[in-house]
Amino acid sequence: MIGLRTHRLRGNLVLLLLGALATAVILLPLVGLLVRAPWSDWPRYLADPIVRPAIWLSLVTTAATVAISMILGTPLAWLLSRADGRAAHWLRALVTVPVVLPPVVGGVALLLAYGRHGVVGAPLFELFGLRLPFTPYAVVLAQVFVSLPFYVLSVEGAMRGTDRRYALVASTLGARPLRAFLTVGLPLAAPGIAAGAALAAARALGEFGATITFAGNFAGETQTAPLAIYVALQSNPDAAVALSVAMLALAVLILGLLRGRWLR
C-alpha cells in the first residue's frame, strides 16, 4: 500500500461507508467471540469430556481428508489440466458440483450411495460386511466429498499455469512420463498443491451438514469439533465458546499457510 489518498476517497463517501460496514459485518462476530471467550478457564473447558475427543477426531479426519485428496486429486487435476475438449469440460463441471451443492444434500446423497441399501453400500455390506454410515470412515468420506473439488481446482489451475515445455525438456533428457511428472510437474505445481491442501483442510475442518447427515453425531465416534460446538451450545455454552476459539485459531493458521502461497 502506498497510502490512501484522501482527496480521491472523499468523493466516494458512500462507497467508503459501505466498505466499512462490510468490514464490520465480518469482524464484529469474531470480536464478540473473542470478548466472550472464557480465557481464564480455558484449560478447564478444553478438559470437558466432549471437547478433547471432538478436536482430536477433527484433526485426524482432516489429516486423512487432505492425504486422500492429494493422492486422488493430484492425478485428476493433472488429467484435467492436460485434457481439452468436450469430455474434459464436462468432467470439470462434474467435479465442481460439490462446491455449489448444499452440504446437507451431499450428506443425503452419500447416505443413499453408501447406505445399507445404496448402490455402493449394499455390495460393500454383502461382500465384506462393511457398513460405512455413522462411522468415523463416513466422517472422512463426507469431508473428502466436499473438500476434494477445492483441491482439484486449485491444483489444476497451478498445473495449467506451468510451462509444458519443461515436461518436453525432461522427456528429451530421458525421463519417462511418470518420472517427468514426479520430478518436474509436481515440484512446479507445488504452490498450487499447498494452496489446494490448505483449502481442503479448511473445508474439512468446518464440514457440518454432510457429516451430521451421513455420519451422525456420536460423541467420541463421529462427533467432530463443529458438531460438538453445536451440541455444547445447548448444555455448556462456555465449552462451545472455548472450542470455537480453538477452531478460529486453527482457521487463522490455515489462512497463514494460504497467504504465503496463494493470497499474496
Add this chain to the structure above:
Amino acid sequence: MSPPPIPSATRVLDAHVLARRGSFAVDVPLHADAGQVIAILGPNGAGKTTVLHVLAGLLEPTRASPQGGHLGQVTVDGDPWAGPSVSVAPEVRRVGLLAAEHLLFPHLTVLRNVAYGPRARGASRRDATRRAMAELEALGVADLAGRRPGQISHGQAQRVALARALATDPRLLLLDEPLSALDPAARPEVRAALASRLTAYDGVTVIVTHDPLDALTLADRLVFLEEGRIVQEGGPRDIVEHPRNRYVAQVAGLNLFSGTASDGLHVDVDGLTVVAGEHDHRGPSWVAFAPSAVALHPERPAGSPRNTWDLTVASVELIGQTARVRCTGVIDLVAEITAGSLTTLRLHPGSPVWASVKATEIRAYPA
C-alpha cells in the same frame, strides 16, 4: 532434393522429415556425418522448429510424402527412430534439445539440472554428479553449480542449459534459436562457448536460427527452408557466393572474407590485417561482419578504431530508409547506413570515404 544417403562409417543422421499441420506440409531430407553442424535458416513459419521437433520425437512424422513415394523417417547411427513401422519415444532417443529460453528447472540447482539427464537415464547419483560437473566445467560455468536458475544471468543459464543437453551424450544436438532470447551483450559470450564446445562434440548438431551470423560462424552446412521445403543448401562459402533466393541473398549480404588467423586477435586477409573479435583458432579462417557494422566517415575518424580503411564508393543503393554503400579499395565491402547519414555524407560513386569496423563486430572462425 539432397543426394541419397551414402552408407558410411561416419554417417550419423539420415532423415527425411515429413510433417503436416493442416494445409502446411514440411518435406525436408537431412543427412549429416559425425561432428557436422547443420544450420536451418528461413523466415518465420518456414517449418524450422517443426523439423527439430520431429527429430526429437516431440512430433510424429507423417509417413507419406505430400507428393507420394517417399516415406518420412529418422535414422541415427543406423538405428531407426521414426519410420513406417517405428516410433521411438523422445525419452529413449539420444537427443539434446536447447531452446531460445533456457528452460532450466527452476526448483533444481544448476548441478542437479545438468545431472537430471544422466539420472533419468539410469546413472547413479555419484556418476551423474561427476558427469554434470565435467560438462559444467567444459562450458566454464562450474562455479555456478550450487546456484538456482533464478540466481544466474541469462547468458550463464543458456550455457548451463547447453551443458544439460550435452550431459546425456546425445547423438543429435538440437538447438532452436539458442541465442535469440539473449540480450545483445550476452550473445557473443554464449556464441563463443557454443562454438568451442561444438568443435569437441562428435554427434550431429542441428541449429535453427534467424541469425545469418550464427549460421555462418557455427555451421558446416546451411539449409534454407521456405514453406516447408529446402530452397537452397550448401557450405557457407557456396551460400555466400551463389545465393539463389531472396532470403539467402540477405544472408549473403554479409561481408565475408577468407584469410589466415595469425594469432588470437588478427586475421590476414590478402595482405591486409583485420583486427577481429577474440578467437582461438590459427590458420585458414573466415572473417565476417554485417554491413550494418560498418561506419562511414568523410575523414579519417578520430580515436581511430583499429579497423579503418581508406576506400572509394563504388555504388549506392537506397532501399527504403537504408542505404547500401558498396566500397572498394584495400578491401571490398558493403556498408549499410541510414538514408539520413547518406545525405550528410554526400556519398556518390567515386567519393573517397573512410570505413571503420569495431573489432568486436568482426567474427573470425576456422575455414
